[in-house]
Amino acid sequence: ITRDVSLLSPVCECNGMSRQCVFDWHLLRETGNGFRCVGCQGNTEGARCERCKPGFFRQRGGDCCLPCHCHPRGSLSPQCDSEGRCSCKPGVMGKRCDQCQPGFESLSEVGCRRSGRLLSPRCECDPAGSTQGCVSGHCVCKASTTGERCERCKQNFYNLDARNPAGCSPCFCYGHSAVCVSADNHSIYNITSTFQQGAEGWRGVHASGSPAHFQWSPRHQDAFIAARRSEPIYFVAPAKFLGNQQLSYGQTLSFDYRLDRGGRQPSPHDVVLEGDGLRVTAPFLAQGKVLPCGVSQTYTFRLDEHPSSKWSPRLNHFEYRRLLGNLTALWIRATFGEYSTGYIDNVTLVSAQPMAGVPAPWVEHCECPVGYQGQFCERCAPGYRRDVPGTGPFSVCVLCNCQGGGICDPDTGECYSGDENVGNSFSCPFGFYRDPRQPHDCRACPCSNGQGCTVVPGGEEVICDHCPPGAAGANCEYCADGYFGDPAAARPCQPCQCNGNVEPNAVGNCDRLTGECLKCIYNTAGFYCDRCKDGFFGNPLAPDPADKCRACACNSAGSEPLKCASDGSCICKPGFEGPNCEESECPACYDQVKAQVDLYLQQLAELELLFSDVQAGGGAESQELEGRMQLAEEMLRTILGEALSLQASDRSLESRVARMKGQGSSSQSLLDEIKATVGRLRSLGSQYEGQVRETRKLLERARLDLDHSGAALRWVTIPVSKLPGGSNQFLMLAQEALRLANSHAQAASSVDQGARAAEEDARR
Known part of the structure; x- marks a missing residue:
């Protein structure tokens, strides 16, 4: 459906920058007006042609957008502020960032470098608030800092931070206040996925929205998605990364990513954030770069509206905070083209929590005007209600209009007291108490975070003692054991969801912020104790523990x-x-070796019996028998030595195969080395066969000599101690040779399997 503004009703709200619009069901659901403007003029864009295109700015409302003309080498981005001023790189100055600051020279892609001329010794700038340069002894401050040394934030800004390209963050306070300071009641908390125990709720989806096959590697403890066609596939984050993420504003989202195909360039939509009807995207790397092939690299994205943060379209501060306040989707691109595979690991979203720990100074504490209360001015004060309840804490708070001047529900506006309460039997809602001096009047509890209260019987003292279900703390600021959520960030506490696979009365069964189950029992594992541990099988959700997970x-x-x-x-x-x-069935190259060693062991047993007969019969030493046994021992030791050498070769080969598989790709030279080593295994097997055959002949001759001279040997005594090593040592050596043969058979199977897997990985 296409409408023309000049002919039809004013549903096409295009701010004078277009005369046509089309109907969009998604826009209707999001905003209530389903007509999207097309053909925006004046360098504008958006559903209502309401914002400038990237690289343009608007001086006054209703005007066309003018080009920024930011210098491509001297500016941090093509975008400028509402006055047309660009954000400059270090050492660069000028409205368009096209000049070097005094004391700097040679404008390049990294800015201007410091010249050989010394600056004023009085220039001692705060590195957190300055651009690391000064002019005539005066520091050059970042956009939101001030002071002789750029040592403090401008008015309506807070948290001086060297990592912030603007120096300080603007006060948010849901738009109700512009006065704030860094809070002292929050500590750093990282929301992470390390994939050590499984997929952790991540999944795959095509760009079109259809599900994709998501895989987890228990060996490498990472996740990956393989593409079979050119349509991009994305990693989709689980619930713990979504919802109200206001406490991550100005912090970072990072992850390790690896692509198995070379020559692929990033796209503008590699990372996607959606929330509250807004959507921003960013590339992995700058335009013109190529993604590294087969190498894991950490990618980091700062969550704010600054041009250096790479998000497009560029939102203003208030819009970006709205997006984070109701984050509904986080997508990270997995594949780039047909038959590519992307791997992800160590996803980290830096956030904060209302508990003691390492301070999180980026969390604000607002100074609220009349009608508002809460750390972020997120609630209406007693006697006030939300003017537009559907917008939540963003709504303006207005006075209750109850008859008799009573108070009302801060969210719905429903009156609780005054002339509207005419009976003697009524109850106050949670968060309010019945004033004993005015029996028909409800007053708000003097407690923070919506905590309930009661009045001391027979008196007027009010005690804060009723937290919402699952909440705990002096101000109900965190979740009690067995619950998870974040009451301070408007995320109510809810019971841990561990499928009955934790101790009912144990402490710390789940993470109080994310809900991750920490103490799974009955041999279960996973984020919600919903799968069996490695080495176990069964149904982890079965009601009877005996039917859950068995070894x-x-x-x-x-x-x-x-x-x-x-x-x-x-x-x-x-x-x-x-x-x-x-x-087990040994590989073919070891069949003959094992058979010969078995026969050798049998012959040694017969020889042991002959030794016993000789020792029992008495007599003199047999020099000939001793000499032959010396040869037999030397040959057996040679076999044993080569067996130990082969065992070391097996271990070295297994180590090389493991390294190859860990790298994700292998070279042809390593495959050739594997083939050569396997050939050596076969060659040594043949040598074993020949040497064992010669040893067998030697022992056979020794036995025949004993048979022929049986009568004489009855009178000959050869003490075992006189024999080379003793007959017991012969038996031990033979048994050790058999053990090594069995070990090598298993090692050969493992080597062959590893070689085939490595070769398959290399071909992929």
Whole structure:
């Protein structure tokens, strides 16, 4: 549907910058007026042509937007303020940031560098509030700082911070006050996702809105999404990152991101924030940059309206605070093109909480005018009500209009007292008390944060003692144990949702701010104790603890570590089979080795019996037998030495394979090295076979000699101590050789599996 302003009703509100608009259902739901302006003139944009395009500014309402003309190298961004003044880089000055400050020279992409001429020694500027330069001994202050040394905030600003490109933050106070200071009752609190225990509520979605396959890696403890077509896919943040995030204003959102495809450029919509009908986006990197391939990098975004924060479109301070106050979506781009895979880890949103700890000076404490109360002037004072209840704390507070001058509900305007209360039986709402001196009058409790109160029986003293359900503290400022939320930030406390998988009477079962379950029992895990721990299977939501999570009964050597299927069946490694992965089949290159070593062990057992007969019969030493046994021992020690060398080679190879898989991609040279090492395994196996065959022949000759001279040996005594190492040591050496053969068989399976997986990763 298209309307023309000149011909139809005034539903097309385009601020005089367009004559046409189209109908938009989404806009209707958001604002109540579904007509979006098209063809905005005068360098304007927006649903009502209400704001200037990026790089333009408006001097007076109703005028066309003028170009900023900010210098591309000297300014922080193409955007300027309402007076056309651009934000300059260090050492740069001028309305358009096109000149170097005195004492600076050579304007470039990083600003102007300090010249060799010395400045006045009296220039001692506060680095938090200055641009690190001065003119004729006078400091050059940031936009919102003042003072000879730029050491304090301007009026209506607070929290001098070196990390703030403007120096100080403007007072917010929901628009009801412009006077504030840094609060002293909040501490730093980070909302994080480290993916150590699972997906933590994150999911994937296509740009079109359809769900995408989200995957979690228990080995690398990160999350990833793989694309099969060109449409972008996004990581979508869970509820703990959404809602009222006012306490994150001016702070940072950061995360580690890795892309497995090279040559991809960022887009303007890599990070998306939505809330209260507003939407801003930002790229991972500046325009013209290329995303690094296969390398994890930390990306950081400052949550404010300053041009250096990279958000588009550029909102004003009040709009950005509105967006954070009701954040409904946080999207981070996962894929860039067909067959690309994006990995994310260590997501952190810096916030604050009303508790003791490391101070969070960016949280404001407002000086409220008449009619308002609360730390942020977010509530109407007793005797006042919200003029527009639907807008919540942003609404203006006006006087109650109750007959008889009584008070009213601050949100709905419903009267509680005065002439409208004509009976003797009535009760005051929560947060108010019945005045014993005026039985038909309700008065607001003299308590903060909406705390309830009672009157001491027989007296007039009022005691604050009734917090909202789940709230605790002297001012009901935090949630009690077993509840989570943030009453100080208008997030009511609600019970922990741990699916009955925590101790009923234990302390600290869930995080009081985020609701994350911290003490899962019955072998459960996850954000809400809604999955089985690694190494367990079953239904974590079953009402009977016996039916919840049970241990996987898998052979530790033959099964994947800490894994079994949902029905308890084991996941076997290559070369193992059976219900519990307890049966193994050695690789083909070790079959002959194991068979020969088994035969060798049998022959050594027979030789041990002959030794016993010789010792029992007595007689003289047999130099020939001793010499042959010396040869047998030397050969067996050679085999054992090579076995130990092979074992070290196996471990080195497994380490290299693990490093390759940890890097996400492998080079052809490492794959060639794997193939060469596996070839060496086969070669050593062949050497084993030959050496064991020679040893078997030697022992066979020794046994025949004993048979032929059986009568003589009855009179010959060869003390075991005279033999090289003793017959017991021969048996121990053979047993050790068999143990190593079995170990190498398992190691070869692991090496082959690792080599195949690494090669598959490299091909991807």
